[in-house]
Amino acid sequence: EKDSPFRAGASRLAAARARELLSDMGWDEESIASVAHAVEAHSFSAAITPLTLEAKILQDADRLDSLGMIGVARTFYVSGRMGKYLYEPNDPHASQRPYDDKRFAVDHFHTKLLHLAEGFQTRTGAQMAKVRHDRLKRFLDELMEEIGASQP
CATH class of the missing domain: 1.10.3210.50 (Hypothetical protein af1432)
Structure with a gap:
């Protein structure tokens, strides 16, 4: 929800959860880090600059x-x-x-x-x-x- 007290950290929480799931699935650390960065950087409120093409695309999609x-x-x-x-x-x-x-x-x-x-x-x-x-x-x-x- 928009008024949730966890909203400001939602993308960080989602990135951490993605790390867990991908690790459990046997993904390599470099791929996990790339996905986690994209998830964390997509959020407007997180104010994180996306560094990879995937992160840039996800951030654009979220804003669109x-x-x-x-x-x-x-x-x-x-x-x-x-x-x-x-x-x-x-x-x-x-x-x-x-x-x-x-x-x-x-x-x-x-x-x-x-x-x-x-x-x-x-x-x-x-x-x-x-x-x-x-x-x-x-x-x-x-x-x-x-x-x-x-x-x-």
């Missing part, structure tokens, strides 16, 4: 999952599960307040999602991210227009 229409759907699904409001009706653009994605789903677009396209590791990932980023922006622009909060 947060962009575009899947990202929109997931943001609203998770926000609803966590009891967040859709947006702040008196200031949906946060022009008179700081963004607060702990309270408002739309603020998450500004605190994280709209920044993801900047950090892709592969050329293909970056190209795909641009398309999805543009969709994300169009959705947000149309939502703001629909609620009467278009940017001046």
Whole structure:
């Protein structure tokens, strides 16, 4: 869950578990280390630079999952599960307040999602991210227009 106290270390825990499983399966240490690095580095919150092609691809795939229409759907699904409001009706653009994605789903677009396209590791990932980023922006622009909060 997004609000789990273990969230910050989730990729490290997953990498440790992958090490155990692969070791039990008889994998060599170099291959295990490569997989563990990819798993650990994929997470946005871990802030680990991916060093191998596999780690770069996995990180790009994880971030692509947060962009575009899947990202929109997931943001609203998770926000609803966590009891967040859709947006702040008196200031949906946060022009008179700081963004607060702990309270408002739309603020998450500004605190994280709209920044993801900047950090892709592969050329293909970056190209795909641009398309999805543009969709994300169009959705947000149309939502703001629909609620009467278009940017001046």
